Amino acid sequence: MQGGYQCEDCGEAVWLATTRAELAWLKNRRHIVLEVQRHLGSGLDGWIDEGLTFLERHDGHGVTVAERGCGTRP
Ligand SMILES: [Zn+2]
Numbered sequence: 001m002q003g004g005y006q007c008e009d010c011g012e013a014v015w016l017a018t019t020r021a022e023l024a025w026l027k028n029r030r031h032i033v034l035e036v037q038r039h040l041g042s043g044l045d046g047w048i049d050e051g052l053t054f055l056e057r058h059d060g061h062g063v064t065v066a067e068r069g070c071g072t073r074p
Pocket of ligand 1: 007008
């Protein structure tokens with residue numbers, strides 16, 4: 001399974017190499033994670049960076065956490 005964020009306002013989605021549960025965690029703690037990231041001064045895990053970028057871009061929009069199966073994989 002693969003998790004992602006979907007913006008209902010823009011119809012955009014991003015799929016990341018992590019689970020839906022992890023993405024829900026990040027979405028709920030975005031401001032804390034951003035502080036940690038600033039403090040470290042370097043990137044966190046790739047999916048965290050990408051997820052934060054998407055959440056920042058769609059701040060105030062109707063972003064939902066989504067999940068898709070591995071049907072697209074060989
Ligand atoms: Zn949006």
